[in-house]
């Protein structure tokens with residue numbers, strides 16, 4: 173018998189689930205449905221704030237020891253239909269969740285891997301993290317990108333010296349051979365220069381480039397969020413043709429148009445074993461709403477994790493720890 177006592181799914185989801193599923197009013201209810209018919213469901217998870225607690229920087233997240241095993245177990249029990257849909261690079265997620273196999277999409281739909289479908293391309297895109305301190309930046313040799321190979325412009329402004337890279341950052345590393353569908357979008361140089369100047373003007377901001385995505389982290393100085401978003405909006409108007417702003421939890425990302433977590437989940441849903449299953453997307457931030465919409469339009473579920481973006485009311489999960497306990501319960505229930 174499945175034990176739901178640990179699922180703590182008391183939140184009323186009636187406002188966020190399709191009207192034709194009145195029986196599902198909590199994450200616990202959904203776990204019961206999955207346990208009864210695991211071949212009918214596919215699970216999609218955001219990573220930061222959903223599977224792991226938000227940390228001061230993305231590199232400093234801690235991964236509870238049971239998470240990889242529980243995720244791998246549920247993935248087996250669902251015939252492989254468990255994916256991540258994240259803004260991170262998939263290579264970073266692999267490091268976090270090792271030894272669990274990572275399947276899904278990274279970088280807001282720019283990367284895919286592990287999907288058994290010839291229609292879905294797989295790519296690896298470099299990233300580098302640069303911390304800006306004391307209004308100066310300097311990149312060590314190890315961080316200088318191979319522009320010829322990757323076609324991604326270097327993040328730098330000529331009048332600034334790069335101070336140091338984040339030592340723990342997911343800097344340039346060797347990628348597994350992956351197929352590149354088309355050249356990565358080119359970051360407009362005016363946009364790069366403007367964002368670098370912005371970051372240099374506000375001590376404590378952290379700037380990250382993930383291929384064609386620029387991410388400004390301000391968790392260490394959260395009061396500047398509105399100022400950062402306003403400045404980025406102005407920069408986009410002047411230099412951001414083909415780009416849009418996606419605010420997150422103490423981050424603001426500049427992303428090429430036409431890609432999102434919504435496009436990511438839509439593509440995964442065409443691949444085996446995800447195709448034909450009821451999609452359940454779980455996430456904690458603005459960017460996840462694009463994926464929620466796609467999942468709900470397909471008759472599935474978009475379940476929010478409470479935090480800085482989603483309030484507790486209407487959120488299926490009150491924290492990433494709640495998501496993890498739900499996964500653990502699901503794993504245990506499916507094993508019976």
Ligand SMILES: [Mg+2]
Pocket residue numbers: 218219220221222455456457
């Ligand atoms: Mg998140």
